[in-house]
Amino acid sequence: xxxxxxxxxxxxxxxxxxxxxxxxxxxxxxxxxxxxxxxxxxxxxxxxxxxxxxxxxxxxxxxxxxxxxxxxxxxxxxxxxxxxxxxxxxxxxxxxxxxxxxxxxxxxxxxxxxxxxxxxxxxxxxxxxxxxxxxxxxxxxxxxxxxxxxxxxxxxxxxxxxxxxxxxxxxxxxxxxxxxxxxxxxxxxxxxxxxxxx
Numbered sequence: 233x234x235x236x237x238x239x240x241x242x243x244x245x246x247x248x249x250x251x252x253x254x255x256x257x258x259x260x261x262x263x264x265x266x267x268x269x270x271x272x273x274x275x276x277x278x279x280x281x282x283x284x285x286x287x288x289x290x291x292x293x294x295x296x297x298x299x300x301x302x303x304x305x306x307x308x309x310x311x312x313x314x315x316x317x318x319x320x321x322x323x324x325x326x327x328x329x330x331x332x333x334x335x336x337x338x339x340x341x342x343x344x345x346x347x348x349x350x351x352x353x354x355x356x357x358x359x360x361x362x363x364x365x366x367x368x369x370x371x372x373x374x375x376x377x378x379x380x381x382x383x384x385x386x387x388x389x390x391x392x393x394x395x396x397x398x399x400x401x402x403x404x405x406x407x408x409x410x411x412x413x414x415x416x417x418x419x420x421x422x423x424x425x426x427x428x429x430x
Contacts, residue, residue: 276338276339276340277338277339277348278336278337278338278339279294279296279297279298279302279336279337279339279348279350280296280297280298280334280335280336280337281294281295281296281297281302281334281335281337282294282295282297282332282333282334282335283330283331283332283333283335284301284331284332285331286323286326286327286330286331287323288311288313288314288319288322288323288326289311289312289314289319289322289323289325289326289364289369289370290305290306290309290310290311290322290326290364290370291303291304291305291306291347292304292306292326292330292335292352292360294335294337302337302348303346303347303348304337304339304347304348304349304350304352305343305345305347305348305349305350306349306350306351306352306360306361306364306370307340307349307350307351307361307376307377307379308351308361308372308373308376308377308379308381308382308385309361309364309365309370309371309372309373309377309385310370310371310373310407310408310409311323311326311364311369311370311371311408312370312399312405312408312411313408313411313412316406316408316411317399317402317405317406318369318398318399318402318405321369321398321399322364322369322370322398322399325364325367325369325398326360326364326369329354329358329360329363330352330354330360333354333355334354334355335352335353335354335355335360336352336353337350337351337352337353338350338351338352338353340379349376351379351381361385362385362388365385365388365389365392366388366391366392367392367397367398368392368393368395368396368397368398368399368400368401369398369399370399371389371399371407371408372385372386372388372389373409374386375409
């Protein structure tokens with residue numbers, strides 16, 4: 233064992249001569265380590281792709297620029313289910329904005345169903361999450377919307393409601409989380425899944 237250590241010692245000394253530990257180099261290494269750890273411990277992931285399908289009013293399927301497909305749930309919003317009042321309209325609205333368009337995604341986390349939950353931006357700079365709120369096609373999902381922009385998004389929802397746009401044409405539309413809750417069996421009340429942060 234000592235022989236193996238002693239044979240590595242000259243190699244370690246040579247490396248130190250090639251890469252001296254200056255204060256600038258130490259700062260750079262520390263910065264790179266922090267950057268690497270932030271990606272592993274919860275930083276957002278940026279992805280690019282093209283929307284190839286819109287299954288409902290808050291879900292997209294993308295073909296990623298790096299290859300492969302990704303199912304994406306829009307962050308911070310909850311649109312009516314397809315079989316719910318306003319569901320078809322919300323889905324059609326999202327389809328008209330996004331289908332076959334290039335998008336950038338800021339992925340916040342993976343949900344329990346394996347979908348990337350993301351803020352999605354079109355090439356023209358519009359944010360899909362905001363557009364749905366602005367046009368009254370979705371609710372702000374305050375239970376999961378905890379980012380700084382959620383305050384501005386609440387204002388978009390309020391303005392759409394005051395203008396009676398989209399689902400707000402109905403005097404008292406049922407939020408999707410309540411609609412889904414009514415369909416759930418009584419004994420599964422606490423069967424809520426929690427998101428997995430990336």
